[in-house]
Amino acid sequence: MKNLVKNELALENFNKALDMGYRSPQLKYHIGIVYGRLRQLAPAHEYLGFYYADKERPNFKLALYHLNKALKLYEGNQSHMEIIEDKIREIKGEDKKKEERARNGLYLRPVSSY
Structure with a gap:
């Protein structure tokens, strides 16, 4: 019961951040995790999907x-x-663009510093 209240409070605060315009991938990740803990699987998967699509290095x-x-x-x-x-x-569409860049030799990995 205690964890339920904590998760609901966390979700309430995350939603306030969304209302204020905050849209970082990390926020989407944490919202997805909290929805999962609350057994609300549809929004959990939705937010995690957006997280993995929108993070700096998308998966x-x-x-x-x-x-x-x-x-x-x-x-x-x-x-x-x-x-x-x-x-x-x-x-x-992004997947197709990535494949096309790879076929054309335009997909380069970052060079590591020595």
Whole structure:
């Protein structure tokens, strides 16, 4: 019960940060984790999907995994489904661009300093 109250309070504070315009990938990650702890799996997967897509070094595979899970869990909730479907299309476009850059030799890894 104590953890439930802590998680609900954390979620309330995270939502205040969102209302104030704060949109960092780390915030999305923590919101996803708290939703998971509260057993609200649809928003948990949604926020984790956005986190993996939007972080500095995106992991599109994990993003798509979580977003597709969220899509199934939100079935019937058109507004959430549209947002998630838009993000999935955006990610798939980024994946194609990355593949094209690799084929054309334009995908370079950062050079490490000596």
